Amino acid sequence: MKRLYLYGLIAVAMCATTAHAEGDKTRGRQLVYTCQGCHGVPGYSNVYPSYHVPHIAGQNEQYIVNALKDYQKGFAAPGTGRRHPTMGAQAESLSDRDIADIAAYLSSLAK
Template sequence: MRPLTIAACLALGAIAPIAMAQDTAPAAAPAAQPAADPAPAAGNAENGRMLTYTCQGCHGIDGYKNAYPNFHVPKIGGQSAQYLRNALTGYKDGTRNHPTMQAQAQSFSEQDIADIAAFLSNLK
């Protein structure tokens, strides 16, 4: 199990009692206008650096081609944060098709994706 997953489980266990207590509070009056889509989460580049340790295995090798079924593996360092965020989200939700990347992206939360994009977009 990934260290991030274990940490997330521990964090969720710690905040569950707080969330349950909030559920028993009286409901607030409904908002007059529908809420706008929330802005994308701000990325934490340091956390992104830790999350990308496996990415270097394919994306950090000049001219590397993945053996299944022989895809050119693009350099991702220095790409725009929005592009990286869209790509990872697409792999996660299945709108982009690549078995390895879909498997990788399934374990990422939206915050993880923002953190990864923040880190990789600042690489030269």
């Protein structure tokens, strides 16, 4: 009995680790709240319909991770990564985990 309980705990721990590595969509959904004003995730209204912003909903997960890390790089050290003051400031406030969760959520959406 005790042994079964232990296996159960290990299984739960392994699940939790996997979920983290893949990014937590539920958490990502909360995090993209601040992105929606500009990027207009479907199901939410776009505050600036005339402002040119690339679509990120349904984008490839790794692409989103790379893009955000590049903006972070360009913000921290101009001349490297992607240079864009607005997105740089956005990306700068995100942790690696935030980025993974955001990418998991956005890539799960329909284009």
